[in-house]
Amino acid sequence: xxxxxxxxxxxxxxxxxxxxxxxxxxxxxxxxxxxxxxxxxxxxxxxxxxxxxxxxxxxxxxxxxxxxxxxxxxxxxxxxxxxxxxxxxxxxxxxxxxxxxxxxxxxxxxxxxxxxxxxxxxxxxxxxxxxxxxxxxxxxxxxxxxxxxxxxxxxxxxxxxxxxxxxxxxxxxxxxxxxxxxxxxxxxxxxxxxxxxxxxxxxxxxxxxxxxxxxxxxxxxxxxxxxxxxxxxxxxxxxxxxxxxxxxxxxxxxxxxxxxxxxxxxxxxxxxxxxxxxxxxxxxxxxxxxxxxxxxxxxxxxxxxxxxxxxxxxxxxxxxxxxxxxxxxxxxxxxxxxxxxxxxxxxxxx
Numbered sequence: 037x038x039x040x041x042x043x044x045x046x047x048x049x050x051x052x053x054x055x056x057x058x059x060x061x062x063x064x065x066x067x068x069x070x071x072x073x074x075x076x077x078x079x080x081x082x083x084x085x086x087x088x089x090x091x092x093x094x095x096x097x098x099x100x101x102x103x104x105x106x107x108x109x110x111x112x113x114x115x116x117x118x119x120x121x122x123x124x125x126x127x128x129x130x131x132x133x134x135x136x137x138x139x140x141x142x143x144x145x146x147x148x149x150x151x152x153x154x155x156x157x158x159x160x161x162x163x164x165x166x167x168x169x170x171x172x173x174x175x176x177x178x179x180x181x182x183x184x185x186x187x188x189x190x191x192x193x194x195x196x197x198x199x200x201x202x203x204x205x206x207x208x209x210x211x212x213x214x215x216x217x218x219x220x221x222x223x224x225x226x227x228x229x230x231x232x233x234x235x236x237x238x239x240x241x242x243x244x245x246x247x248x249x250x251x252x253x254x255x256x257x258x259x260x261x262x263x264x265x266x267x268x269x270x271x272x273x274x275x276x277x278x279x280x281x282x283x284x285x286x287x288x289x290x291x292x293x294x295x296x297x298x299x300x301x302x303x304x305x306x307x308x309x310x311x312x313x314x315x316x317x318x319x320x321x322x323x324x325x326x327x328x329x330x331x332x333x334x335x336x337x338x339x340x341x342x343x344x345x346x347x348x349x350x351x352x353x354x355x356x357x358x359x360x361x362x363x364x365x366x367x368x369x370x371x372x373x374x375x376x377x378x379x380x381x382x383x384x385x386x
Contacts, residue, residue: 100131102171103132103144104135111185164271180259187212187302189299229372237251239294251278268327321335354380362378
């Protein structure tokens with residue numbers, strides 16, 4: 037009996053050490069617990085409350101969320117609650133793409149304790165395209181529902197709406213919305229720009245006009261369809277990987293259904309940050325412009341100017357007006373309608 041008590045005491049001490057005293061993650065070791073599975077390798081650390089089998093499940097919905105320097109817990113909690121009401125099995129996988137904010141990485145590790153959820157912490161930042169391909173490789177569902185980590189669920193039947201639309205199609209796109217809830221004096225440029233886009237990118241307009249850019253903020257795709265296209269991992273930096281992905285979907289003849297079932301964007305950047313991100317996206321476009329035909333309106337305009345032999349003149353004018361345009365766009369009172377002009381000026385100087 038004394039030996040039995042010693043064994044029990046040792047196990048209890050081990051359990052307390054691993055899950056109370058130690059941090060919320062364990063590196064380069066395997067620890068098993070009745071409810072939570074931890075697995076780590078040189079590149080990533082897994083926190084798993086669901087089954088860790090890699091076998092595909094014909095009826096499962098896999099919700100895939102790439103994360104970078106953002107608190108994903110509110111989104112994961114909402115999705116976990118909605119998943120309880122679905123008739124099909126659901127897995128929610130959040131993968132941190134090498135965030136440099138250690139506090140947020142630690143907070144997001146709590147996601148592993150939610151029903152249906154897994155959390156994977158990767159050490160290296162591989163970019164927006166590669167992290168989505170990685171998530172698809174981890175998923176086991178027939179349908180893959182991708183969403184950005186800074187989204188917020190709008191509808192109580194958000195997940196069910198996607199499942200209801202998943203017939204006679206390969207892709208379901210729900211859209212993105214922005215509300216005044218997150219509007220401040222310092223982020224009006226992004227807010228006004230996106231609100232104008234929403235008026236043009238309604239579900240009906242997206243369904244009727246295949247030339248409108250495809251946005252990956254929130255969309256669902258059959259696993260077999262995704263394996264035919266996948267994201268181009270040469271896109272390491274911000275911008276236009278979603279536009280190319282939409283082009284590849286259409287080129288593959290996949291059927292896309294657009295519905296009004298959006299996520300709300302909760303992370304509206306300040307004006308200077310949004311201008312800097314736009315410049316990064318334009319540099320990405322310049323590096324990959326050979327991959328695009330007429331899918332990008334800015335490229336169509338630049339090529340038209342080139343065919344008219346006006347590009348040298350536009351470059352000289354851009355060098356003069358781009359600096360004051362940028363200064364205005366970074367203020368708290370930006371002239372949003374000049375934003376497209378600034379994008380043209382910036383791109384022509386690359």
